[in-house]
Amino acid sequence: MxxxxxxxxxxxxxxxxxxxxxxxxxxxxxxxxxxxxxxxxxxxxxxxxxxxxxxxxxxxxxxxxxxxxxxxxxxxPGYVDIHAHGGWGASFDDGAEGIAMARACHMTHGTTRQVLSLITNPLDVMEHNLRTVHAQMASRPDILGSHLEGPFLALARKGAHDPVCLIDPVPQVVTRLLDAADGSLRQITLAPELPHGLEAIAAFRAAGVIPAIGHCDAGYTMAREAIDAGATIMTHMFNAMNGIHHREPGPIPAVVEDRRVTPELINDGFHVQDPVVRLAWDLVPHRIALVTDAMAATDCPDGHYLLGTLDVNVQDGHARLVSNGAIAGSTLLLEQAVARAVLNLGIAAPEAVEAATLTPARALGFDQPNAVTGxxxxxxxxxxxxxxxxxxxxxxxxxxxxxxxxxxx
Incomplete structure (x- = not known):
């Protein structure tokens, strides 16, 4: 087949x-x-x-x-991935056929439910992609909804996102995205230090969307304010944010201190080195959500791929933008992330499984009876x-x- x-x-x-x-x-x-x-x-x-x-x-x-x-x-339990962009050569931004192909990739490797992450694009394209995900949910119980990674990101921490499309989350744009998703938007990654960042966090939270701190230049105090405004996820902890410094703590200690927040972690040995993964596991026990941030090249050979409209080269399984060498997502599967945690890092099997099942489900309220999965x-x-x-x-x-x-x- x-x-x-x-x-x-x-x-x-x-x-x-x-x-x-x-x-x-x-x-x-x-x-x-x-x-x-x-x-x-x-x-x-x-x-x-x-x-x-x-x-x-x-x-x-x-x-x-x-x-x-x-x-x-x-x-x-089946694995739950709340941050992934594609697989088997297709992206979740590629319409119904792309969604079916990428979901088949992750389903085959044990990810039974998935939030479909959409990359930064022109606003009308993002609205279209939100509507497509919403429409697919009617016949796909494996799709939990959408995650917008952008367009409200810090230019200095944009990673593989198109800088031309990055904007401030002014109220009218927030409303447009919520209207397009029609209740199917689960999570949005944004930089809280943007001029309307804290206001947008509160607005998304009020609409039932979980704001996530990420791709940001925020410090400790701003991260605390974002959490108090309603941000309860940290997008791929350690990546695309300020690191920990003894005189400039940055956003990570704010998340470590607050049990309301679920930090995502990409356990591929590349985005975050193994000693830091172990450290994170000790810092936030039972709160880490393993994610893949997987792009279209996942479970595919090395070569040339697209992330949105940006050219990506994959070599030795690592994806980087052709233009500047920035890391462009991963080719990780949750199956591999759990195996690495147990076999490579010595993490107890129930804790590794929890990080790919109950914790990500809890981060979005799916650990309780709900209108999406029942x-x-x-x-x-x-x-x-x-x-x-x-x-x-x-x-x-x-x-x-x-x-x-x-x-x-």
């Missing part, structure tokens, strides 16, 4: 009714810990029972013929969405995927 056909098969599977299913003989790992010889039962896209008692399993599955023997594989996300527990993975216990490579009870092809 080629990738285009695969993307169509995933979309088709998600549109069909979810059959009852059950998995047994698994090593269950989620944010609550590890359970051996575990099982789970799902009906109508929701987990109805899980446990370790075999007699209870037999009772729960008496009418189910779709039972999978995990044979000791890891059973985890059932909450992030745990393998009764009442939660039937999003789960079977993963190789040695390599942490994803072997099988279910989203809302649908087995993925």
């Amino acid at each position: 080629n990738r285009y056909t695969h993307s169509l098969a995933i979309a088709r599977a998600l549109s069909e009714p979810a059959r009852p299913c059950a998995i047994r003989a698994a090593r269950l790992i989620d944010a609550r810990g590890v359970r051996e010889c575990a099982w789970v039962v799902a009906r109508d896209g929701v987990i109805t029972a899980c446990g370790t008692d075999e007699m209870e399993f037999a009772r729960q599955t008496a009418d189910i013929d779709n039972i999978i023997d995990a044979d000791g594989s890891l059973l985890t 059932a909450p996300l992030g745990l393998v527990a009764p009442g939660y969405a039937a999003d789960f993975l079977l993963t190789d216990p040695h390599t942490w490579r994803v072997e099988r995927v279910w989203c809302a009870g649908h087995p993925m092809p």
Whole structure:
């Protein structure tokens, strides 16, 4: 099956009714810990029972013929990525076909739910892309909504964003973006020090959008003000912001101090070096959300790609702008980020899984029953969405995927 056909098969599977299913003989790992010889039962896209008692399993599955023997594989919740731009050669800015292709890339590797990040573009293009994401959500339960990374970014910290399109978040522009998203905008990254930055944070928060501090030149005090105004995510911590200095603390200590904030982290060993990843894990335990910031080249060969309208070269899996060599997103998968955390960094498996499941879900309110997914996300527990993975216990490579009870092809 080629990738285009695969993307169509995933979309088709998600549109069909979810059959009852059950998995047994698994090593269950989620944010609550590890359970051996575990099982789970799902009906109508929701987990109805899980446990370790075999007699209870037999009772729960008496009418189910779709039972999978995990044979000791890891059973985890499906991964949730709240910051990614594309994969398999396509971007989430590329319309319905691009969204289907990029989602297939990440779904295949265990990311069952995803917020679609949209790059900085001319305002009318961003409005169009917001409407496209909103329209796709009607038939795609795996799409949680959109994330605008821009256009309200600091010029000095723009990274791979087109400087021509960067603007101040004046009220009329904020209103245009909210209207275009029509309730589907989940998160927006902005620089709080912009002239209308704090005002925009409050306005987005009032509209149900989570503001994220990022691509900014803010210091400690400004970051504190942004958090108090309603910013409760930090976009890719350490990247595109002031670092920590003993006389100029910068925004990171403000986030570390405030448990209301969820810091994103790109664990690819390139954006953030391993010693700093370990440090971050100790500084903000149970608050890190692993993200990919993945661009179109994800799970593709090295070569030439586009990020918006900007030319990107990918070499050894690292993406940089052709124009100035700036880092241009990543080619990371959450599957790899979790594996690196456990196998390379020695992070406890439940904590690594938590950072790719419950924590990102909680950052946007999806750890509770909600209007988008219905059932909450992030745990393998009764009442939660039937999003789960079977993963190789040695390599942490994803072997099988279910989203809302649908087995993925």
